[in-house]
Amino acid sequence: xxxxxxxxxxxxxxxxxxxxxxxxxxxxxxxxxxxxxxxxxxxxxxxxxxxxxxxxxxxxxxxxxxxxxxxxxxxxxxxxxxxxxxxxxxxxxxxxxxxxxxxxxxxxxxxxxxxxxxxxxxxxxxxxxxxxxxxxxxxxxxxxxxxxxxxxxxxxxxxxxxxxxxxxxxxxxxxxxxxxxxxxxxxxxxxxxxxxxxxxxxxxxxxxxxxxxxxxxxxxxxxxxxxxxxxxxxxxxxxxxxxxxxxxxxxxxxxxxxxxxxxxxxxxxxxxxxxxxxxxxxxxxxxxxxxxxxxxxxxxxxxxxxxxxxxxxxxx
Amino acid sequence: xxxxxxxxxxxxxxxxxxxxxxxxxxxxxxxxxxxxxxxxxxxxxxxxxxxxxxxxxxxxxxxxxxxxxxxxxxxxxxxxxxxxxxxxxxxxxxxxxxxxxxxxxxxxxxxxxxxxxxxxxxxxxxxxxxxxxxxxxxxxxxxxxxxxxxxxxxxxxxxxxxxxxxxxxxxxxxxxxxxxxxxxxxxxxxxxxxxxxxxxxxxxxxxxxxxxxxxxxxxxxxxxxxxxxxxxxxxxxxxxxxxxxxxxxxxxxxxx
Numbered sequence: 001x002x003x004x005x006x007x008x009x010x011x012x013x014x015x016x017x018x019x020x021x022x023x024x025x026x027x028x029x030x031x032x033x034x035x036x037x038x039x040x041x042x043x044x045x046x047x048x049x050x051x052x053x054x055x056x057x058x059x060x061x062x063x064x065x066x067x068x069x070x071x072x073x074x075x076x077x078x079x080x081x082x083x084x085x086x087x088x089x090x091x092x093x094x095x096x097x098x099x100x101x102x103x104x105x106x107x108x109x110x111x112x113x114x115x116x117x118x119x120x121x122x123x124x125x126x127x128x129x130x131x132x133x134x135x136x137x138x139x140x141x142x143x144x145x146x147x148x149x150x151x152x153x154x155x156x157x158x159x160x161x162x163x164x165x166x167x168x169x170x171x172x173x174x175x176x177x178x179x180x181x182x183x184x185x186x187x188x189x190x191x192x193x194x195x196x197x198x199x200x201x202x203x204x205x206x207x208x209x210x211x212x213x214x215x216x217x218x219x220x221x222x223x224x225x226x227x228x229x230x231x232x233x234x235x236x237x238x239x240x241x242x243x244x245x246x247x248x249x250x251x252x253x254x255x256x257x258x259x260x261x262x263x264x265x266x267x268x269x270x271x272x273x274x275x276x277x278x279x280x281x282x283x284x285x286x287x288x289x290x291x292x293x294x295x296x297x298x299x300x301x302x303x304x305x306x307x308x309x310x311x312x313x314x315x316x
Numbered sequence: 317x318x319x320x321x322x323x324x325x326x327x328x329x330x331x332x333x334x335x336x337x338x339x340x341x342x343x344x345x346x347x348x349x350x351x352x353x354x355x356x357x358x359x360x361x362x363x364x365x366x367x368x369x370x371x372x373x374x375x376x377x378x379x380x381x382x383x384x385x386x387x388x389x390x391x392x393x394x395x396x397x398x399x400x401x402x403x404x405x406x407x408x409x410x411x412x413x414x415x416x417x418x419x420x421x422x423x424x425x426x427x428x429x430x431x432x433x434x435x436x437x438x439x440x441x442x443x444x445x446x447x448x449x450x451x452x453x454x455x456x457x458x459x460x461x462x463x464x465x466x467x468x469x470x471x472x473x474x475x476x477x478x479x480x481x482x483x484x485x486x487x488x489x490x491x492x493x494x495x496x497x498x499x500x501x502x503x504x505x506x507x508x509x510x511x512x513x514x515x516x517x518x519x520x521x522x523x524x525x526x527x528x529x530x531x532x533x534x535x536x537x538x539x540x541x542x543x544x545x546x547x548x549x550x551x552x553x554x555x556x557x558x559x560x561x562x563x564x565x566x567x568x569x570x571x572x
Contacts, residue, residue: 145527147527148544154534291417
């Protein structure tokens with residue numbers, strides 16, 4: 001396991017470097033350059049300030065030098081300062097990170113809590129009403145835009161029924177119950193696509209496992225169907241779920257950007273959108289980098305989990 | 317799906333209303349025979365705007381997927397057929413693009429390119445180029461060493477002829493499936509970007525932008541947000557079903 005771990009971490013380095021290069025280039029590939037864009041917004045800006053901004057972005061130096069400086073700054077945790085507030089982007093990201101992590105984790109939990117049981121039900125009752133209901137859920141779940149679902153959930157559960165408070169975000173340290181009550185609807189909105197994907201994979205994977213010889217043997221021994229499904233089939237059927245979670249986690253993280261905006265959650269996604277609306281480039285760069293890096297780390301963890309669950313992967 | 321596509325194309329024949337003309341006296345009306353999906357805050361017929369909005373969503377979807385297929389498909393085919401350093405380089409670039417959550421990459425690109433129809437097409441196309449290149453490469457690799465390809469080479473056929481006559485026709489099925497499924501995702505992405513105000517700018521109706529406008533008035537009327545959401549869901553559902561059917565038709569193993 002140790003060498004597998006080292007190999008996987010080593011393989012992630014080029015991707016991390018690539019993400020850094022891509023984010024670095026993002027700000028430098030703006031047509032006409034980023035400072036010209038900013039100046040275009042504020043006609044009163046002086047030529048001295050233009051030069052200052054160019055220096056601030058390091059645009060007065062060659063690209064390799066700029067990248068070297070950018071890389072060393074990122075490694076020191078320095079992501080620049082917001083052009084609008086003057087606050088350090090790194091510190092702001094750290095402050096907002098727990099909100100995004102909580103939303104993504106609760107979204108994942110909601111997806112698993114819905115996807116796994118519905119997938120099992122569909123496989124066990126194949127070709128019958130529960131299977132058709134589950135298939136309908138999968139098709140709808142993969143087709144409904146998460147931001148529209150979020151609005152419908154607010155409309156019915158918060159505004160009409162009053163089951164959830166529609167108010168502003170409360171941190172868990174301040175009021176844990178209030179925090180959880182306010183995070184349930186966002187978590188469901190962000191987790192639905194993943195729930196549908198998990199349902200689909202649990203169903204097909206469980207159907208495949210249920211047709212194997214060892215399952216027939218378990219049944220022939222006279223074991224109850226619930227024991228056969230849960231103890232014998234499900235363990236093996238759940239391995240591909242980890243892969244799906246890994247593949248779909250990007251969608252989930254991307255979803256947090258929009259969902260945070262709708263529910264006014266002070267996370268990294270909302271910070272990125274605030275940066276976009278104000279053309280605050282260091283904020284955009286920092287937030288995009290933070291989310292992309294989280295995605296790379298989650299993919300690495302999924303790979304490691306997969307190697308842990310399926311020993312064959314470790315020895316490939 | 318056919319209904320949505322036909323509705324978008326034939327919108328001027330199907331509805332007597334204009335999608336952008338404001339009519340303050342009929343604002344925020346509930347559904348009626350005159351306005352089956354009600355009206356928005358400016359008194360515009362929601363169904364009319366949903367039909368016209370479909371034009372932009374479908375156009376962005378088709379153009380961005382077409383562009384991603386052309387660029388990603390070509391690069392992936394080259395990578396799979398030529399191999400060597402070109403393959404390694406292209407696939408590493410694809411890995412980097414795939415390291416970004418799709419919608420985040422599109423948002424990041426639009427933050428710098430600016431909103432608008434063509435920039436949205438470009439942003440979504442860039443995001444989907446990597447998956448297309450992967451699919452094309454895998455499809456080409458799976459047929460590159462088939463006996464009929466070797467046979468063609470033995471008969472003296474050149475690389476271009478082998479590629480166009482023997483490899484591509486047999487590698488095209490996965491690309492067709494990918495295109496259909498990506499079209500559904502592109503429509504969802506366009507809606508999300510428009511919802512965030514990064515897509516085609518008002519007054520031209522887009523589904524995402526209509527939902528954003530509907531959200532602002534949802535305490536008064538829920539219909540301005542419900543109509544466009546139904547439009548997106550039905551269209552995406554249609555393309556997902558089409559993609560699944562094509563995939564099953566091409567590969568009987570997937571019919572579980």
